[in-house]
Amino acid sequence: MFGGFAVLPRFQSISVRPKRLTAGAVLVLAAFALAGCGGGLPGKDVFSGGLFNKKETGPEMDSRPPEVIYGEAETLMNEQKYKDAAQKYEDVDINHPYSQEARHSIVMAAYSYYKVGKYTEAISAGQRYLTLHPGTEEAPLAQNIIAMSYYDQVLDPKRDQTNARKALGAYETLLQRYSDSRYAAEAQNRVLILRNLLAANEMTVGRYYLRNNNYLAAINRFRDVVTKYQQTEQVEEALMRLTEAYLALGIVNEAETAAAVLGHNFPDSKWYKHAYALLQKKGRQPQEHEGSWITQTFEGSGNPA
Template sequence: MSLRSIRNHSADRSAGHHAARYASIAVILSLAACSGDKKTINDLEAHVPPVETLYNNGIDALRDQRYALSAAEFDVLQQNYPYSAYVANAQLMGGYAYYLQDKYPEAVQQLDRFLELHPTSPDAAYAFYLRALCYYEQIAEVRRDQQGTVEAMNALEEVITRFPQSPYARDAQLKVDLCRDHLAGKEMLVGRYYEQQRAYQSAVNRYQRVVQDFQTTNHVPEALERLVEVYLDLGLTDQARRSASVLSYNYPGSKWYRDAYDKLRSKHLLAANSPVPGSVPDKSPASPADDAKPLAKAPPPPSQTPQARRGFFSRAWHSVF
Protein backbone atom coordinates (compact mmCIF):
# COMPACT_ATOMS: atom_id res chain seq x y z
CA MET A 1 0.00 0.00 0.00
CA SER A 2 1.37 3.43 -0.93
CA LEU A 3 1.92 6.17 1.60
CA ARG A 4 -0.83 8.22 -0.01
CA SER A 5 -3.37 5.46 0.37
CA ILE A 6 -2.17 4.88 3.92
CA ARG A 7 -2.63 8.55 4.73
CA ASN A 8 -6.10 8.61 3.15
CA HIS A 9 -7.06 5.50 5.03
CA SER A 10 -5.79 6.93 8.30
CA ALA A 11 -8.35 9.73 8.11
CA ASP A 12 -11.10 7.14 8.47
CA ARG A 13 -9.66 5.20 11.38
CA SER A 14 -12.18 3.62 13.71
CA ALA A 15 -12.26 3.95 17.50
CA GLY A 16 -10.74 0.49 17.71
CA HIS A 17 -7.86 1.63 15.51
CA HIS A 18 -7.22 4.55 17.87
CA ALA A 19 -7.29 2.18 20.81
CA ALA A 20 -4.66 0.02 19.13
CA ARG A 21 -2.54 3.12 18.54
CA TYR A 22 -2.66 4.09 22.18
CA ALA A 23 -1.91 0.51 23.20
CA SER A 24 1.15 0.59 20.94
CA ILE A 25 2.34 3.84 22.51
CA ALA A 26 1.82 2.42 25.99
CA VAL A 27 3.87 -0.66 25.13
CA ILE A 28 6.69 1.42 23.68
CA LEU A 29 6.73 3.86 26.57
CA SER A 30 6.72 1.03 29.06
CA LEU A 31 9.70 -0.47 27.23
CA ALA A 32 11.50 2.86 27.45
CA ALA A 33 10.67 3.21 31.14
CA CYS A 34 11.78 -0.34 31.91
CA SER A 35 14.78 -0.49 29.65
CA GLY A 36 16.66 -2.42 32.33
CA ASP A 37 14.14 -5.26 32.28
CA LYS A 38 15.05 -8.43 30.40
CA LYS A 39 11.75 -8.74 28.59
CA THR A 40 11.95 -10.16 25.10
CA ILE A 41 9.89 -9.20 22.14
CA ASN A 42 8.11 -12.58 22.41
CA ASP A 43 6.67 -11.52 25.76
CA LEU A 44 4.98 -8.59 24.07
CA GLU A 45 3.83 -10.13 20.80
CA ALA A 46 0.28 -10.41 22.03
CA HIS A 47 0.17 -6.63 22.48
CA VAL A 48 1.89 -5.53 19.27
CA PRO A 49 -0.50 -3.70 16.89
CA PRO A 50 -0.86 -4.54 13.18
CA VAL A 51 1.98 -3.51 10.89
CA GLU A 52 -0.08 -0.79 9.19
CA THR A 53 -0.93 0.74 12.57
CA LEU A 54 2.73 0.80 13.60
CA TYR A 55 3.75 2.45 10.35
CA ASN A 56 1.02 5.11 10.55
CA ASN A 57 1.89 5.77 14.18
CA GLY A 58 5.52 6.30 13.20
CA ILE A 59 4.58 8.72 10.43
CA ASP A 60 2.22 10.62 12.72
CA ALA A 61 4.85 10.89 15.46
CA LEU A 62 7.41 12.13 12.93
CA ARG A 63 4.95 14.72 11.67
CA ASP A 64 4.33 15.85 15.27
CA GLN A 65 8.10 16.10 15.89
CA ARG A 66 7.97 13.27 18.44
CA TYR A 67 11.09 11.75 16.99
CA ALA A 68 11.92 9.29 19.77
CA LEU A 69 8.44 7.81 19.62
CA SER A 70 8.58 7.69 15.82
CA ALA A 71 11.87 5.77 15.86
CA ALA A 72 10.48 3.36 18.47
CA GLU A 73 7.37 2.64 16.34
CA PHE A 74 9.52 1.87 13.30
CA ASP A 75 11.83 -0.32 15.41
CA VAL A 76 8.91 -2.37 16.77
CA LEU A 77 7.59 -2.76 13.22
CA GLN A 78 10.92 -4.13 11.97
CA GLN A 79 11.29 -6.48 14.91
CA ASN A 80 7.82 -7.97 14.62
CA TYR A 81 7.15 -7.82 10.87
CA PRO A 82 10.59 -8.39 9.28
CA TYR A 83 9.10 -9.57 5.96
CA SER A 84 6.45 -6.88 5.63
CA ALA A 85 6.29 -4.56 2.64
CA TYR A 86 6.51 -1.70 5.13
CA VAL A 87 9.99 -2.63 6.36
CA ALA A 88 11.97 -0.72 3.72
CA ASN A 89 10.10 2.51 4.43
CA ALA A 90 10.38 1.87 8.17
CA GLN A 91 14.15 1.55 7.87
CA LEU A 92 14.47 4.77 5.90
CA MET A 93 12.06 6.74 8.06
CA GLY A 94 13.57 5.27 11.21
CA GLY A 95 16.98 6.44 10.07
CA TYR A 96 15.58 9.92 9.52
CA ALA A 97 13.92 9.93 12.95
CA TYR A 98 17.20 8.99 14.62
CA TYR A 99 19.03 11.63 12.59
CA LEU A 100 16.64 14.31 13.82
CA GLN A 101 17.49 13.27 17.39
CA ASP A 102 21.22 13.60 16.64
CA LYS A 103 21.56 9.85 17.24
CA TYR A 104 23.87 9.40 14.29
CA PRO A 105 25.22 5.86 14.92
CA GLU A 106 21.66 4.55 15.20
CA ALA A 107 20.68 6.43 12.05
CA VAL A 108 23.64 5.01 10.12
CA GLN A 109 22.74 1.50 11.28
CA GLN A 110 19.20 1.89 9.92
CA LEU A 111 20.41 3.38 6.64
CA ASP A 112 23.08 0.71 6.14
CA ARG A 113 20.41 -1.94 6.62
CA PHE A 114 18.17 -0.21 4.08
CA LEU A 115 20.96 0.11 1.50
CA GLU A 116 22.09 -3.48 1.98
CA LEU A 117 18.59 -4.81 1.32
CA HIS A 118 17.41 -2.24 -1.23
CA PRO A 119 20.46 -0.99 -3.19
CA THR A 120 18.38 -0.17 -6.30
CA SER A 121 15.58 1.63 -4.48
CA PRO A 122 14.49 5.01 -5.87
CA ASP A 123 15.34 6.34 -2.41
CA ALA A 124 18.92 4.97 -2.42
CA ALA A 125 20.37 8.37 -3.36
CA TYR A 126 18.68 9.97 -0.39
CA ALA A 127 19.78 7.15 1.93
CA PHE A 128 23.43 7.59 0.89
CA TYR A 129 23.10 11.35 1.31
CA LEU A 130 21.52 11.13 4.77
CA ARG A 131 24.14 8.59 5.81
CA ALA A 132 26.87 11.01 4.70
CA LEU A 133 25.27 13.81 6.70
CA CYS A 134 25.34 11.63 9.80
CA TYR A 135 29.13 11.52 9.48
CA TYR A 136 29.31 15.20 8.54
CA GLU A 137 27.38 16.31 11.62
CA GLN A 138 29.94 14.53 13.82
CA ILE A 139 32.99 16.38 12.52
CA ALA A 140 35.17 17.34 15.45
CA GLU A 141 36.57 20.76 16.24
CA VAL A 142 39.83 21.35 14.39
CA ARG A 143 42.04 20.80 17.44
CA ARG A 144 40.78 17.23 17.78
CA ASP A 145 41.42 14.13 15.68
CA GLN A 146 40.04 14.53 12.16
CA GLN A 147 39.35 10.90 11.25
CA GLY A 148 35.65 11.76 11.37
CA THR A 149 36.18 14.50 8.80
CA VAL A 150 37.87 12.00 6.47
CA GLU A 151 34.96 9.56 6.90
CA ALA A 152 32.45 12.33 6.21
CA MET A 153 34.33 13.43 3.09
CA ASN A 154 34.50 9.86 1.79
CA ALA A 155 30.77 9.35 2.37
CA LEU A 156 29.92 12.64 0.66
CA GLU A 157 32.13 11.81 -2.31
CA GLU A 158 30.30 8.50 -2.62
CA VAL A 159 27.05 10.44 -3.05
CA ILE A 160 28.62 12.52 -5.82
CA THR A 161 30.12 9.49 -7.56
CA ARG A 162 27.03 7.33 -7.40
CA PHE A 163 24.40 9.99 -8.02
CA PRO A 164 26.02 12.92 -9.88
CA GLN A 165 22.70 14.10 -11.31
CA SER A 166 20.74 13.84 -8.08
CA PRO A 167 19.57 16.92 -6.17
CA TYR A 168 21.92 15.88 -3.35
CA ALA A 169 25.15 15.98 -5.38
CA ARG A 170 25.62 19.77 -5.30
CA ASP A 171 25.12 20.01 -1.55
CA ALA A 172 27.43 17.05 -1.07
CA GLN A 173 30.11 18.81 -3.15
CA LEU A 174 29.83 21.97 -1.05
CA LYS A 175 30.29 19.90 2.07
CA VAL A 176 33.27 18.08 0.58
CA ASP A 177 34.88 21.48 0.03
CA LEU A 178 34.16 22.42 3.63
CA CYS A 179 35.65 19.13 4.82
CA ARG A 180 38.79 19.81 2.83
CA ASP A 181 38.98 23.30 4.32
CA HIS A 182 38.63 21.76 7.78
CA LEU A 183 41.43 19.26 7.11
CA ALA A 184 43.65 22.04 5.78
CA GLY A 185 42.93 23.99 8.95
CA LYS A 186 44.15 21.06 10.99
CA GLU A 187 47.39 20.91 8.98
CA MET A 188 47.93 24.62 9.57
CA LEU A 189 47.33 24.26 13.29
CA VAL A 190 49.93 21.51 13.55
CA GLY A 191 52.33 23.38 11.26
CA ARG A 192 52.17 26.50 13.41
CA TYR A 193 52.83 24.41 16.50
CA TYR A 194 55.93 22.85 14.92
CA GLU A 195 57.14 26.26 13.81
CA GLN A 196 56.78 27.62 17.35
CA GLN A 197 58.79 24.66 18.60
CA ARG A 198 61.44 25.33 15.93
CA ALA A 199 60.78 21.92 14.37
CA TYR A 200 61.12 23.60 10.99
CA GLN A 201 61.22 20.55 8.73
CA SER A 202 58.00 19.22 10.25
CA ALA A 203 56.40 22.63 9.86
CA VAL A 204 57.47 22.83 6.21
CA ASN A 205 55.96 19.41 5.55
CA ARG A 206 52.60 20.52 6.94
CA TYR A 207 52.55 23.82 5.06
CA GLN A 208 53.58 22.15 1.81
CA ARG A 209 50.80 19.61 2.19
CA VAL A 210 48.26 22.43 2.42
CA VAL A 211 49.64 24.05 -0.74
CA GLN A 212 49.82 20.79 -2.69
CA ASP A 213 46.80 18.81 -1.46
CA PHE A 214 44.32 21.54 -0.48
CA GLN A 215 44.84 24.11 -3.23
CA THR A 216 41.21 25.25 -3.32
CA THR A 217 40.98 26.06 0.39
CA ASN A 218 41.34 29.46 1.98
CA HIS A 219 44.35 28.32 4.01
CA VAL A 220 46.75 28.32 1.06
CA PRO A 221 47.81 32.01 1.28
CA GLU A 222 48.79 31.63 4.92
CA ALA A 223 50.62 28.36 4.19
CA LEU A 224 52.71 30.10 1.52
CA GLU A 225 53.51 33.01 3.84
CA ARG A 226 54.49 30.59 6.60
CA LEU A 227 56.81 28.84 4.17
CA VAL A 228 58.48 32.17 3.43
CA GLU A 229 58.82 32.73 7.16
CA VAL A 230 60.33 29.30 7.89
CA TYR A 231 62.67 29.37 4.91
CA LEU A 232 63.99 32.74 6.03
CA ASP A 233 64.60 31.37 9.52
CA LEU A 234 66.51 28.48 7.94
CA GLY A 235 68.50 30.80 5.68
CA LEU A 236 67.01 29.23 2.53
CA THR A 237 66.54 32.48 0.65
CA ASP A 238 65.85 30.97 -2.79
CA GLN A 239 63.02 28.82 -1.42
CA ALA A 240 61.64 31.83 0.45
CA ARG A 241 61.63 33.90 -2.75
CA ARG A 242 59.95 31.10 -4.72
CA SER A 243 57.18 30.74 -2.14
CA ALA A 244 56.69 34.51 -2.14
CA SER A 245 56.52 34.48 -5.93
CA VAL A 246 53.73 31.89 -5.91
CA LEU A 247 51.97 33.92 -3.25
CA SER A 248 52.27 37.19 -5.17
CA TYR A 249 50.97 35.61 -8.39
CA ASN A 250 47.93 33.97 -6.85
CA TYR A 251 47.09 36.23 -3.91
CA PRO A 252 48.65 39.66 -4.59
CA GLY A 253 46.00 41.52 -2.62
CA SER A 254 46.06 39.32 0.47
CA LYS A 255 47.43 40.28 3.87
CA TRP A 256 49.63 37.19 3.69
CA TYR A 257 51.46 38.51 0.64
CA ARG A 258 51.92 41.88 2.34
CA ASP A 259 53.48 40.09 5.32
CA ALA A 260 55.78 38.03 3.09
CA TYR A 261 56.72 41.12 1.06
CA ASP A 262 57.62 43.03 4.23
CA LYS A 263 59.75 40.15 5.56
CA LEU A 264 61.72 39.86 2.33
CA ARG A 265 62.16 43.63 2.07
CA SER A 266 63.42 43.86 5.66
CA LYS A 267 66.16 41.37 4.74
CA HIS A 268 66.86 43.04 1.37
CA LEU A 269 65.83 39.88 -0.45
CA LEU A 270 63.09 41.22 -2.71
CA ALA A 271 63.43 40.16 -6.32
CA ALA A 272 63.61 42.99 -8.85
CA ASN A 273 60.25 42.01 -10.33
CA SER A 274 58.43 41.49 -7.03
CA PRO A 275 55.05 43.24 -7.35
CA VAL A 276 54.02 45.70 -4.70
CA PRO A 277 51.16 44.19 -2.60
CA GLY A 278 47.79 45.08 -4.05
CA SER A 279 49.27 46.44 -7.28
CA VAL A 280 47.44 43.91 -9.46
CA PRO A 281 43.89 42.52 -9.19
CA ASP A 282 43.48 39.76 -6.64
CA LYS A 283 43.14 36.52 -8.60
CA SER A 284 42.75 34.32 -5.54
CA PRO A 285 40.11 31.61 -5.88
CA ALA A 286 36.98 32.00 -3.85
CA SER A 287 36.80 30.29 -0.51
CA PRO A 288 34.78 27.06 -0.68
CA ALA A 289 32.42 28.53 1.89
CA ASP A 290 31.75 31.79 -0.01
CA ASP A 291 28.64 30.53 -1.84
CA ALA A 292 27.86 27.65 0.53
CA LYS A 293 24.64 28.38 2.27
CA PRO A 294 24.94 27.13 5.85
CA LEU A 295 23.12 23.83 6.17
CA ALA A 296 21.55 22.55 9.44
CA LYS A 297 19.41 19.47 8.88
CA ALA A 298 18.62 17.13 6.03
CA PRO A 299 15.26 17.12 4.22
CA PRO A 300 12.89 14.24 4.89
CA PRO A 301 12.92 11.25 2.54
CA PRO A 302 11.46 12.32 -0.81
CA SER A 303 8.89 9.55 -1.23
CA GLN A 304 7.56 9.66 2.33
CA THR A 305 7.58 13.35 3.19
CA PRO A 306 5.81 14.18 6.48
CA GLN A 307 4.03 17.48 6.77
CA ALA A 308 6.48 18.93 9.28
CA ARG A 309 9.79 19.61 7.47
CA ARG A 310 13.18 20.77 8.58
CA GLY A 311 15.01 23.19 6.32
CA PHE A 312 17.41 21.97 3.64
CA PHE A 313 20.33 23.72 5.21
CA SER A 314 23.33 22.61 7.24
CA ARG A 315 25.97 24.41 9.21
CA ALA A 316 29.28 25.27 7.61
CA TRP A 317 32.31 24.19 9.57
CA HIS A 318 34.86 26.89 10.19
CA SER A 319 38.30 26.36 11.61
CA VAL A 320 38.87 28.16 14.90
CA PHE A 321 42.43 28.99 15.76
Protein backbone atom coordinates (compact mmCIF):
# COMPACT_ATOMS: atom_id res chain seq x y z
CA MET A 1 0.00 0.00 0.00
CA PHE A 2 1.33 3.47 -0.87
CA GLY A 3 -0.39 6.51 0.63
CA GLY A 4 -3.76 4.78 0.67
CA PHE A 5 -3.33 3.28 -2.78
CA ALA A 6 -3.31 -0.40 -3.54
CA VAL A 7 -0.23 -1.40 -5.57
CA LEU A 8 -1.22 -3.67 -8.36
CA PRO A 9 0.05 -7.25 -8.32
CA ARG A 10 2.52 -8.69 -10.77
CA PHE A 11 0.99 -10.35 -13.73
CA GLN A 12 1.61 -13.65 -15.40
CA SER A 13 2.74 -13.61 -18.99
CA ILE A 14 -0.22 -13.25 -21.30
CA SER A 15 -0.58 -15.31 -24.41
CA VAL A 16 -1.24 -12.54 -26.93
CA ARG A 17 1.54 -10.02 -27.49
CA PRO A 18 2.22 -7.51 -30.26
CA LYS A 19 4.55 -8.79 -32.92
CA ARG A 20 8.11 -7.54 -32.67
CA LEU A 21 10.32 -6.45 -35.54
CA THR A 22 12.94 -8.94 -36.55
CA ALA A 23 16.57 -7.86 -36.51
CA GLY A 24 16.58 -7.73 -40.30
CA ALA A 25 13.52 -5.52 -40.41
CA VAL A 26 15.07 -3.11 -37.94
CA LEU A 27 18.18 -2.81 -40.13
CA VAL A 28 16.04 -2.12 -43.19
CA LEU A 29 14.15 0.64 -41.39
CA ALA A 30 17.37 2.17 -40.12
CA ALA A 31 18.91 2.16 -43.59
CA PHE A 32 15.76 3.75 -44.99
CA ALA A 33 15.92 6.59 -42.42
CA LEU A 34 19.62 7.24 -43.03
CA ALA A 35 19.09 7.38 -46.78
CA GLY A 36 16.80 10.41 -46.31
CA CYS A 37 14.07 9.10 -48.60
CA GLY A 38 11.37 11.65 -49.50
CA GLY A 39 7.90 11.64 -48.01
CA GLY A 40 8.94 11.15 -44.38
CA LEU A 41 8.37 13.72 -41.65
CA PRO A 42 11.59 14.96 -39.98
CA GLY A 43 11.73 14.00 -36.32
CA LYS A 44 8.59 11.85 -36.55
CA ASP A 45 8.59 9.29 -33.75
CA VAL A 46 8.15 5.80 -35.20
CA PHE A 47 6.95 4.47 -31.88
CA SER A 48 4.03 6.81 -31.31
CA GLY A 49 1.83 4.40 -29.40
CA GLY A 50 3.59 4.71 -26.06
CA LEU A 51 2.66 6.82 -23.08
CA PHE A 52 5.34 9.47 -23.53
CA ASN A 53 7.66 10.10 -26.47
CA LYS A 54 10.48 12.33 -25.35
CA LYS A 55 13.02 11.54 -28.07
CA GLU A 56 12.47 12.74 -31.59
CA THR A 57 13.88 9.51 -33.03
CA GLY A 58 11.86 7.26 -30.74
CA PRO A 59 12.85 5.46 -27.53
CA GLU A 60 15.15 2.50 -27.43
CA MET A 61 13.17 -0.72 -27.58
CA ASP A 62 13.29 -3.26 -24.76
CA SER A 63 12.57 -6.70 -26.15
CA ARG A 64 12.02 -8.35 -22.79
CA PRO A 65 8.52 -9.60 -21.90
CA PRO A 66 6.19 -6.97 -20.42
CA GLU A 67 5.84 -8.78 -17.11
CA VAL A 68 9.60 -8.58 -16.59
CA ILE A 69 9.73 -4.81 -17.10
CA TYR A 70 6.62 -4.38 -14.97
CA GLY A 71 8.25 -6.42 -12.22
CA GLU A 72 11.25 -4.11 -12.24
CA ALA A 73 8.91 -1.14 -11.92
CA GLU A 74 7.25 -2.79 -8.93
CA THR A 75 10.61 -3.30 -7.27
CA LEU A 76 11.50 0.35 -7.73
CA MET A 77 8.12 1.33 -6.35
CA ASN A 78 8.64 -0.83 -3.26
CA GLU A 79 12.02 0.85 -2.77
CA GLN A 80 10.28 4.25 -3.02
CA LYS A 81 12.34 5.15 -6.06
CA TYR A 82 9.33 6.77 -7.63
CA LYS A 83 11.04 8.70 -10.41
CA ASP A 84 12.78 5.57 -11.69
CA ALA A 85 9.60 3.57 -11.23
CA ALA A 86 7.67 6.05 -13.37
CA GLN A 87 10.20 5.69 -16.19
CA LYS A 88 10.04 1.91 -15.95
CA TYR A 89 6.24 1.93 -16.08
CA GLU A 90 6.52 4.11 -19.17
CA ASP A 91 8.85 1.54 -20.70
CA VAL A 92 6.15 -1.11 -20.37
CA ASP A 93 3.65 1.03 -22.27
CA ILE A 94 6.18 2.08 -24.90
CA ASN A 95 7.45 -1.40 -25.64
CA HIS A 96 4.25 -3.40 -25.13
CA PRO A 97 1.33 -0.96 -25.62
CA TYR A 98 -1.26 -3.70 -26.15
CA SER A 99 -0.34 -5.82 -23.14
CA GLN A 100 -2.35 -6.05 -19.95
CA GLU A 101 0.66 -4.75 -18.06
CA ALA A 102 0.66 -1.58 -20.17
CA ARG A 103 -2.82 -0.68 -18.95
CA HIS A 104 -1.79 -0.95 -15.31
CA SER A 105 1.51 0.78 -16.01
CA ILE A 106 -0.20 3.99 -17.14
CA VAL A 107 -2.01 4.53 -13.86
CA MET A 108 1.00 3.47 -11.82
CA ALA A 109 3.19 5.90 -13.75
CA ALA A 110 0.67 8.60 -12.85
CA TYR A 111 0.93 7.70 -9.17
CA SER A 112 4.72 7.56 -9.30
CA TYR A 113 4.86 11.02 -10.85
CA TYR A 114 2.49 12.31 -8.18
CA LYS A 115 4.74 10.98 -5.43
CA VAL A 116 7.72 13.01 -6.69
CA GLY A 117 5.69 16.18 -7.27
CA LYS A 118 5.64 15.98 -11.07
CA TYR A 119 2.01 17.01 -11.15
CA THR A 120 1.77 17.88 -14.83
CA GLU A 121 3.03 14.42 -15.79
CA ALA A 122 0.77 12.77 -13.20
CA ILE A 123 -2.30 14.56 -14.54
CA SER A 124 -1.39 13.75 -18.14
CA ALA A 125 -0.93 10.06 -17.39
CA GLY A 126 -4.14 9.93 -15.35
CA GLN A 127 -6.13 11.57 -18.12
CA ARG A 128 -4.63 9.21 -20.69
CA TYR A 129 -5.67 6.24 -18.59
CA LEU A 130 -9.24 7.49 -18.26
CA THR A 131 -9.44 8.15 -21.99
CA LEU A 132 -8.34 4.61 -22.82
CA HIS A 133 -9.84 2.66 -19.90
CA PRO A 134 -12.70 4.64 -18.31
CA GLY A 135 -14.65 1.64 -17.05
CA THR A 136 -11.90 -0.37 -15.39
CA GLU A 137 -11.31 -0.92 -11.69
CA GLU A 138 -8.33 1.44 -11.66
CA ALA A 139 -10.32 4.35 -13.15
CA PRO A 140 -11.24 5.79 -9.72
CA LEU A 141 -7.56 5.72 -8.78
CA ALA A 142 -6.62 7.60 -11.95
CA GLN A 143 -9.30 10.23 -11.29
CA ASN A 144 -8.15 10.58 -7.69
CA ILE A 145 -4.54 11.10 -8.78
CA ILE A 146 -5.66 13.90 -11.11
CA ALA A 147 -7.64 15.54 -8.31
CA MET A 148 -4.82 15.23 -5.77
CA SER A 149 -2.30 16.64 -8.23
CA TYR A 150 -4.37 19.79 -8.59
CA TYR A 151 -5.19 19.90 -4.87
CA ASP A 152 -1.55 19.80 -3.80
CA GLN A 153 -0.91 22.91 -5.91
CA VAL A 154 -3.68 24.96 -4.31
CA LEU A 155 -2.53 28.28 -2.90
CA ASP A 156 -3.91 30.52 -0.15
CA PRO A 157 -7.18 32.43 -0.73
CA LYS A 158 -5.36 35.64 -1.69
CA ARG A 159 -3.69 34.04 -4.71
CA ASP A 160 -4.93 32.81 -8.08
CA GLN A 161 -7.20 29.81 -7.57
CA THR A 162 -7.01 28.11 -10.97
CA ASN A 163 -5.74 24.88 -9.46
CA ALA A 164 -8.39 25.01 -6.74
CA ARG A 165 -11.12 25.20 -9.38
CA LYS A 166 -9.56 22.32 -11.31
CA ALA A 167 -9.20 20.27 -8.14
CA LEU A 168 -12.83 20.92 -7.26
CA GLY A 169 -13.94 19.86 -10.72
CA ALA A 170 -11.82 16.71 -10.55
CA TYR A 171 -13.18 15.70 -7.14
CA GLU A 172 -16.75 16.42 -8.22
CA THR A 173 -16.18 14.21 -11.27
CA LEU A 174 -14.87 11.46 -9.00
CA LEU A 175 -18.00 11.67 -6.84
CA GLN A 176 -20.29 11.67 -9.87
CA ARG A 177 -18.67 8.74 -11.65
CA TYR A 178 -17.20 6.68 -8.83
CA SER A 179 -19.38 7.43 -5.81
CA ASP A 180 -18.84 3.93 -4.38
CA SER A 181 -15.06 4.01 -4.64
CA ARG A 182 -12.69 4.02 -1.67
CA TYR A 183 -11.75 7.60 -2.54
CA ALA A 184 -15.26 9.05 -2.27
CA ALA A 185 -15.17 9.96 1.44
CA GLU A 186 -11.96 11.94 1.14
CA ALA A 187 -13.25 13.55 -2.05
CA GLN A 188 -16.35 14.80 -0.22
CA ASN A 189 -14.22 16.38 2.51
CA ARG A 190 -11.97 18.07 0.00
CA VAL A 191 -14.91 19.38 -2.00
CA LEU A 192 -16.06 21.20 1.15
CA ILE A 193 -12.57 22.56 1.77
CA LEU A 194 -12.19 23.75 -1.81
CA ARG A 195 -15.60 25.40 -1.94
CA ASN A 196 -14.81 27.33 1.23
CA LEU A 197 -11.43 28.30 -0.19
CA LEU A 198 -12.92 29.53 -3.45
CA ALA A 199 -15.65 31.40 -1.61
CA ALA A 200 -13.02 33.03 0.61
CA ASN A 201 -11.10 34.09 -2.48
CA GLU A 202 -14.22 35.68 -3.98
CA MET A 203 -14.82 37.52 -0.70
CA THR A 204 -11.24 38.81 -0.62
CA VAL A 205 -11.57 40.25 -4.12
CA GLY A 206 -15.06 41.56 -3.44
CA ARG A 207 -13.94 43.42 -0.32
CA TYR A 208 -11.13 45.01 -2.31
CA TYR A 209 -13.58 46.31 -4.89
CA LEU A 210 -15.91 47.51 -2.14
CA ARG A 211 -13.14 49.47 -0.40
CA ASN A 212 -12.32 51.14 -3.70
CA ASN A 213 -15.97 52.04 -4.39
CA ASN A 214 -16.17 49.69 -7.38
CA TYR A 215 -19.59 48.52 -6.31
CA LEU A 216 -20.70 46.64 -9.41
CA ALA A 217 -17.53 44.55 -9.45
CA ALA A 218 -17.93 43.88 -5.74
CA ILE A 219 -21.54 42.80 -6.20
CA ASN A 220 -20.52 40.34 -8.91
CA ARG A 221 -18.04 38.69 -6.52
CA PHE A 222 -20.48 38.50 -3.63
CA ARG A 223 -23.15 37.20 -5.97
CA ASP A 224 -20.85 34.35 -6.98
CA VAL A 225 -20.50 33.37 -3.34
CA VAL A 226 -24.27 33.35 -2.85
CA THR A 227 -25.03 31.42 -6.05
CA LYS A 228 -22.07 29.03 -6.29
CA TYR A 229 -20.94 28.50 -2.70
CA GLN A 230 -24.15 28.89 -0.76
CA GLN A 231 -23.36 26.07 1.68
CA THR A 232 -20.10 27.66 2.83
CA GLU A 233 -19.49 29.81 5.89
CA GLN A 234 -18.77 32.79 3.63
CA VAL A 235 -22.37 33.25 2.50
CA GLU A 236 -23.44 35.19 5.60
CA GLU A 237 -20.89 37.94 5.07
CA ALA A 238 -21.59 37.91 1.33
CA LEU A 239 -25.25 38.79 1.98
CA MET A 240 -24.25 41.61 4.34
CA ARG A 241 -21.78 42.97 1.77
CA LEU A 242 -24.50 42.84 -0.87
CA THR A 243 -26.65 44.94 1.43
CA GLU A 244 -23.81 47.44 1.77
CA ALA A 245 -22.97 47.59 -1.95
CA TYR A 246 -26.58 47.88 -3.11
CA LEU A 247 -27.20 50.69 -0.62
CA ALA A 248 -24.15 52.52 -1.94
CA LEU A 249 -25.61 52.32 -5.45
CA GLY A 250 -29.08 53.33 -4.29
CA ILE A 251 -30.60 49.97 -5.25
CA VAL A 252 -32.63 49.80 -2.08
CA ASN A 253 -34.91 46.89 -2.95
CA GLU A 254 -31.99 44.50 -3.43
CA ALA A 255 -30.29 45.81 -0.29
CA GLU A 256 -33.44 45.16 1.76
CA THR A 257 -33.85 41.73 0.21
CA ALA A 258 -30.25 40.72 0.93
CA ALA A 259 -30.67 41.69 4.58
CA ALA A 260 -34.04 39.95 4.85
CA VAL A 261 -32.73 36.70 3.37
CA LEU A 262 -29.74 36.92 5.71
CA GLY A 263 -32.05 37.37 8.70
CA HIS A 264 -34.38 34.54 7.69
CA ASN A 265 -31.60 32.03 7.16
CA PHE A 266 -29.09 33.17 9.79
CA PRO A 267 -31.04 35.11 12.44
CA ASP A 268 -28.24 34.91 15.02
CA SER A 269 -25.47 35.92 12.64
CA LYS A 270 -23.32 38.92 13.50
CA TRP A 271 -23.47 39.82 9.81
CA TYR A 272 -27.26 40.17 10.04
CA LYS A 273 -26.82 42.68 12.84
CA HIS A 274 -24.45 44.68 10.63
CA ALA A 275 -26.85 44.55 7.67
CA TYR A 276 -29.77 45.57 9.86
CA ALA A 277 -27.83 48.54 11.21
CA LEU A 278 -26.90 49.69 7.70
CA LEU A 279 -30.56 49.74 6.67
CA GLN A 280 -31.64 51.53 9.84
CA LYS A 281 -29.23 54.36 9.07
CA LYS A 282 -31.11 54.85 5.80
CA GLY A 283 -34.50 54.59 7.49
CA ARG A 284 -35.10 51.17 5.93
CA GLN A 285 -36.01 47.70 7.17
CA PRO A 286 -35.10 44.22 5.87
CA GLN A 287 -37.83 42.93 3.56
CA GLU A 288 -37.93 40.72 0.53
CA HIS A 289 -39.02 42.05 -2.82
CA GLU A 290 -40.66 39.91 -5.46
CA GLY A 291 -38.41 39.09 -8.40
CA SER A 292 -35.12 39.55 -6.58
CA TRP A 293 -32.40 37.16 -7.72
CA ILE A 294 -31.38 36.71 -4.08
CA THR A 295 -34.78 35.34 -3.07
CA GLN A 296 -34.92 33.13 -6.15
CA THR A 297 -31.46 31.75 -5.42
CA PHE A 298 -32.34 30.70 -1.89
CA GLU A 299 -35.74 29.31 -2.86
CA GLY A 300 -34.07 27.20 -5.54
CA SER A 301 -31.58 25.81 -3.04
CA GLY A 302 -34.22 24.61 -0.61
CA ASN A 303 -33.13 27.06 2.09
CA PRO A 304 -35.91 29.02 3.80
CA ALA A 305 -36.06 32.54 2.44
